[in-house]
Amino acid sequence: MDFADTLRAARQRRRLSQLDLALRAGTTQRHLSFMESGRSRPGRAMVVRLGESMELPLRERNELLLSAGYAPVYPHTPLDDPSLAPVRxxxxxxxxxxxxxxxxxxxxxxxLVLANDAFGLITEGVAEHLLRPPINVLRVSLHPEGLAPRVVNLAQWARHILDRLPHDDLYDELSGYVPHVAPGPGHVGFAAPLRLRSSRGELLLTTTITTFATALDVTVAELKLEAFLPADAATAALLTG
Structure with missing residues (x-):
């Protein structure tokens, strides 16, 4: 897509009106309308400001710059690069x-980028081919040869995962592995703990996700740290015993 189409699509995905975005970016609705119609070519600083104002992921900000004919601003450094040693x-x-x-x-x-030693408890019994790099943790979670046979609440856990994904090839693959759950009339999104059978007993786990909120490198900004925490005292005892 050209810049006008890319900008308009990004704004609409974030459900912002032209006026909302113009106010955030410190410009006028008329100027924004001209940019979205292709009648005005923005400067590089304006494109950066628009990306910031829409709170786009750094990868999408670079794509917005490229569509406007400018070089990307945000580096995309391999995680094993020496400059990212402090991050590792x-x-x-x-x-x-x-x-x-x-x-x-x-x-x-x-x-999977990194894991601590306790993650081995999660991947008990997972087929070897699913644990060969690159290891996709969502595929491991829902594949019939992955965690699925040990997940007590598989239908609910699967919907919790699938609700976080765009409807892409991975979504199509994973949705084919799990039973369908029809949302009720008050459904606003699945949020379910993981009930997992393990060698230590049945675990009830909740998850937290942490990101680098102020990262200026695409690689670092896209990293997510997910922790599996005990959702009851029995699970805490099993994990600490």
Missing amino acids: TALGHILTGHLPYPAIVVDARHD
Whole structure:
């Protein structure tokens, strides 16, 4: 898409009116309308400001810049690059700090980047082919040879995962693995703890997700740290015993 189409699509995805975005970006609705119609070509600073005002992910801000004919502003550095050593060190400390509870780091594709030792309790019995890199943790969660046979509340857990995904190829694959659950009349989105059979007994786990809110590198901004925390005293005892 050209810049006008890219800008309009991004604004509409965030359910912002032209006036809302214009006010956020410090411009006029008329100017924004001209940009979306292709009648006005914005400067680089304006494109950056529009991306910031819509709170676009850094990858999408770079795409917006490219569509306007400008070079990307935000670097996309491999995680093993020496410049990101402090990030890797920080992630290692955080993962260790979550012990004895399982915790992982995933990238934008939900591929496993790092995990602490307790994550082995989650992946007990998972087929070897699902644990060969790149390891997609959502595929591991729902595949019939992954966690699925051990998940007590599979239908609810699956919908909790699928509700977070765009309707892409991964969504199509994963939705084919799990039973359908019809949302009730008051449905506003599934949120379910994970009830998982393990060698230590049945675990009731809730999850938290942490991101680098102030990251200026695409790689770092897309990392997510997910921790599995005990949702009851019995699970806490099983994990700490």
